Amino acid sequence: MISLILLSPVFICLILFLIKNRELNTILINIYAIIHFICSICLCIGYNPRDIEQKIFQVDDLNKIFLMVLSLVFLAFAIYNSGYMKENKNLTRKLRHYAYAVLFFVLSMTGAILSSNLGIAWVFIEATTLASAYLIYFNKTKHSIEAAWKYVFICSIGIALAFVGIILLTIATGDLNSLYFSDLYNNASNFDSFWLKLSFVFILFGIGTKMGLAPVHFWLPDAHAQSPSSISALLSATLLNCAFLVILKVFKIMIIANCDGYARIMLFTMGFLSLFISAVFIYHINNYKRMLAYSSIENMGILVIGTALGGIGLFASIIHLIGHSFIKASFFMTSGNILKIYGTKKIKSVKGILSKDKKTGWLWIASLVGITAFPPSVLFISEFFIVKAMLQKEYYFMSIVFLLLLTIVLFGLLRAVFNMTASDNNEYKKVKLPCSMYIPQIVLLALSFIMGIYLPYIDNIKKAVIGF
Template sequence: MIPIILFLAPALAMALFIFRSKKLNAVVICLYSFTHLACSVTLLVHPASYGRYFQVEPLNLFFLVVLSVVLAGISVYNADFTLKSAVPARKSTYYSAAVLVFSAAISGVVLGANLGMMWVCLETTTITGAYLIYYKTGKEPLEAAWKYMFICSIGIAFAFVGLIFLSLAFTGSQPSLFFTDINAHAPVFNKFWLKMSFVFMAIGFGTKAGLAPVHTWLPDAYSEAPSPVSALLSAALLNSELLIIIRILKIMKIADLGGFASAFLITMGVLSVFVAAVYIIRVGNYKRMLAYSSIENMGLITISAAIGGPAAFAAVLHIAAHAFSKASLFMTSGNILKRYYTREINGVTGLLKADPKAGWSWIAGFILLCGIPPSPIFLSEFIMIRTMFGRGMWWLAVPVMLLVTIVIYGMASTMFKMSFGNPQKGISQERFNILNYAGQFVFIAVLCLLGIYMPKAISDLITAAASLM
């Protein structure tokens, strides 16, 4: 199953160049995404590894399933985006090929059992991602793509320095970048090199995960990328980077440096939530608002993962819930952009009257994202705060709660301003077909289900994943 996930996409991407048809591009991406979903479900039932480099265990299996569902939902939206886009077929083919390779590279990061291999896949996501952000061409997308490429490549270079230090940390054994070897030797690692390595890797991989203070590429990239790409970046890419951070945190815990690593990651996490809270209340562009919300959620997940214990469960649940709700919101933001021709918040009013389907999924997505019941994020944030108080970390819990409240206030005032009132003149009256809404509806339904009644199979899956953190 793993070879299908990893190698089908590049093969299909090459095939697309032979035919160069928009219809085929749209269909092939859907085909790949649903094959991906089928493979993930099969792996869930019959875990099977592929060589030493790609392995499945409960932790990355959970990430893989989340990735598959997100890809499937976005691919449906992307189909209409590809068919209706005005670009020539040649450019559409480049775009689709990049989406396919990007998806496969993210799967490679998720499935990787070797830090070097994950690093290579990460590099691939950076390069293809830069092309996808530049898709619309022009001044602003170019600036966004340049910043993304430049900041992330420096981050990746830092992560590589971390890998070099990690290989220095091995004492008395052959250095290796396989997690099984690293975890086995971690107790006897040289502590000095391991700490250095962790700092570089946390900053390097944290750059791509959108953690403050190295998040600066993220709002620009998300606001300028086409909506399916924003959804992919936010819901698929960020999770895979978090998986790497969770894995290196695990190494630190085994090496008995968990306290140092947790303190470092909690600092980055709180800083992320702080940055998001400061910017989100005065942001003028709704896609940027969603981007800052991604930074906030990445911060919260990092804090949960760093605290550990019951909060590990919260972190895993939060990852899935954030991915689904953010993918849904970014797709809806694409619908809003198509109807109002603007990304400015002030240019959008009366969404509920102009387009009820988009309006309600916009509001539902907001409710689910901000942790208002029945959202699973309510559960995850509650467990996180509860764990903090349980450990006497009220000095952390209180500021985090305050900052999260500010973020919710900022988002709510924007969301309601856009949704209610009367739509202005000059907006598009076109009726968009169901492909534009299907993904969002499915994500919202899944999240409500998870929040109200979580099937035992899923909660077992989350528990198994959290137990490996």
């Protein structure tokens, strides 16, 4: 199964290379999405017959969740993409390159999630940067070149520093000569704490660059705003999670090695800094895709804060991650609809979405309700639990700051979204978009709202956070 999920993109690329057909590009992306989805379900229910790469790639309780989220979002992306790319007047060659890049991007994210070796995970995380560079650069404008340059350069340097961290970790491991997470966990109590702490700094900053944590988040708003909207959805809802998974796994080493107090302080700092920066920038934002990108930074901040709290906070983080991925993917896809209708990314130039295209308008509002954690959004539960965890640990001041920053973000988002949706009584010409540009968002939002009322597989999530 794991071989199938990892090798099929290569074969699909080969087919694309041999048969040059315009329609085939989107069809094959859809086929891979379905293969990916079926394989992920099989892997999650434990069906995995005869696999060669058992050792390097493994499914465990934690990465199951990440894999399933990736798979669902990718499926939604594929459906949306077939509508989004339909009227694209680009050359067939360009669309083919787009398909190659998407396939390799998803392949490298899957590899990063499944790998049970820190070194291999690093290789795949760097590969995600390289595969998605073309996707960000896809529009070939002056701005997209700038965004792609910043993305590749900043992320490559960040990831290179993470590799320094991995080398320092090998010094910390002493006699152990392995980078498999299972070996690292088993021997973590004997690690040299000085080198381990030093390596955590490098790994957190390096992989944190990829995750979009402040103060190393600079590429994120540019890249998310300049890439095609479907790609922004994929970047925000899946790529950031992959980086988070690696940080989570390294954090577990710190816990076992008894250096977690130090790690928690760093996670708290970066988390609150992310919240602060997104609150400051969202307040005055003038580009709605950048606004969503800052909201991603905010949510990544919440994830690491939950992780740093541990216990119920971490449990909430995992729920938050699932909810955020679904809602943010839908939010970005809806922003793609708006971009198609209005042809601008400026908040001020967009007025009266509801009267121009009702479905897009309501999706835009529903996504806002989801991301700002109004019940029944699942994010309400996760943020509630995080605040509860803070109060349990008697971090009163921290919880006040947390809620205050969230409120500022909420205000910024609300203001922008309502300005865009509200009509100013002018008659608008109605616009019609293909229905594949609505269905994925509806499904993803429905899932996240249902999860807010009834959370299935709760035992699996509990199992995933054991040991933290």
